[in-house]
Amino acid sequence: MSTAATADASSSGDTTEGSVRLLTLQSEDGEVFEVKETIATQSVTIKGMVDDDCATSTIPVCNVTGRTLAMVIEWWNKHEIGAVSNEKELKEWESQFDTIDDKSDRDDVYDLLMAANYLNIPTLLDCCTSAVAEAIKGKSTDEMREFFDIKSDFDEKEEDALRKENQWAFEN
Amino acid sequence: MEQHKAQVDQYQDWSRLSTKRCKQYKDQVRDWSSLPGGVVEKISDSLCLYDYLCFSNVCKSWRSYQEETLQLHCNRSCGFPCLVMPKETESETACCVSLLEKNKLLQLEMPTSSGGLFWGCIKDWLIIVKPFIKFAIIRMSLLNPFTGSKVDLPNTCSYRTKVVFSGYPGKQNCVYMLFSYKGTGYDVWIPEAKDWCRCCLEEGTDDVLIDLICFKGCFYLLTKEL
Numbered sequence: 001m002s003t004a005a006t007a008d009a010s011s012s013g014d015t016t017e018g019s020v021r022l023l024t025l026q027s028e029d030g031e032v033f034e035v036k037e038t039i040a041t042q043s044v045t046i047k048g049m050v051d052d053d054c055a056t057s058t059i060p061v062c063n064v065t066g067r068t069l070a071m072v073i074e075w076w077n078k079h080e081i082g083a084v085s086n087e088k089e090l091k092e093w094e095s096q097f098d099t100i101d102d103k104s105d106r107d108d109v110y111d112l113l114m115a116a117n118y119l120n121i122p123t124l125l126d127c128c129t130s131a132v133a134e135a136i137k138g139k140s141t142d143e144m145r146e147f148f149d150i151k152s153d154f155d156e157k158e159e160d161a162l163r164k165e166n167q168w169a170f171e172n
Numbered sequence: 173m174e175q176h177k178a179q180v181d182q183y184q185d186w187s188r189l190s191t192k193r194c195k196q197y198k199d200q201v202r203d204w205s206s207l208p209g210g211v212v213e214k215i216s217d218s219l220c221l222y223d224y225l226c227f228s229n230v231c232k233s234w235r236s237y238q239e240e241t242l243q244l245h246c247n248r249s250c251g252f253p254c255l256v257m258p259k260e261t262e263s264e265t266a267c268c269v270s271l272l273e274k275n276k277l278l279q280l281e282m283p284t285s286s287g288g289l290f291w292g293c294i295k296d297w298l299i300i301v302k303p304f305i306k307f308a309i310i311r312m313s314l315l316n317p318f319t320g321s322k323v324d325l326p327n328t329c330s331y332r333t334k335v336v337f338s339g340y341p342g343k344q345n346c347v348y349m350l351f352s353y354k355g356t357g358y359d360v361w362i363p364e365a366k367d368w369c370r371c372c373l374e375e376g377t378d379d380v381l382i383d384l385i386c387f388k389g390c391f392y393l394l395t396k397e398l
Contacts, residue, residue, distance in 0.1 A: 107202050110204065111202070113211055114208075125214065129214045129215045129218065130218060133215050133223075136215070136219060136226075137219070137220075139223075148204035148205075149204065150230055150231050151205075152230070153205065153231050169225055169226040169229050
């Protein structure tokens, strides 16, 4: 039964590698990636499409650039069951996302957060949110604004009230 | 081995792509204040209270989650937990240690309370009692050290276990109740009444009072069968 399904799929334009079906993902900026279905279904969104039989042609991954999608696929590859021999090695590999003190790391984590949220990849989302939480720890409100380059969008009155009420949060 | 090599090649392919694309996306502005609600929620959940409060002051979207979840301030901020230290009998200020603001000491002025004892607090109201042993009465009042408002309650003749109120003290529709642990009666007072009104549990029961709370404007008495 499963062989028949695979054969069917390949005849309708899908590529297969052995018995593993390959999915075609296209990033927002037009880059095309071929990914094993077993790996890509770490994304709950893609898994839903596969289950609903909507993954037969190229899957457009809007809002995610090719550069970010490549990082996401790298994440999937590392987190495929059996890809990394032990938990320790995986944690070591994941640790590259732990610090976001550099602007470029921060940008990467931002892109990955958006992609993980859009594609619904719980493991990646957990990793990125905890990196952000770690960076936030011990920072005052002003330091957080500077770190993430956020301009306060409270009006003058609200901002004054906030500063008055939570003076401690703005000092360190 | 072969497979491994293929994978490495793939990575190199991506990193080549990455470099090519890098320039293009380097200048793209990442707007952290526009993180999706679910992501903000997830980040907030892993922060301790102190960091969380700083975090929620950053911008409106980072605050929206706090407003949704922390509805503990009725219509105005009650401030953050403070530990009030016993004061010198004749002093007009009391020393407060803020539990959140690092090593911060406050000198709260409370002239109206001089000579009284702190008998605990409800929300941001301190309960102050002044015993007059000669007349066998205890004068009670509620003081809000942050706003300076004070509400005098009628005298009582013995220490009760707990005082609760239904609304915002000082408002006309606020009802006050006093009770003693393991007693069979409780006192009710409404503003403008001369004295506490003594109420008893239903006659013929052996129940005693264990606790008294006010939740959303209703009083609940917890009783226990003896």
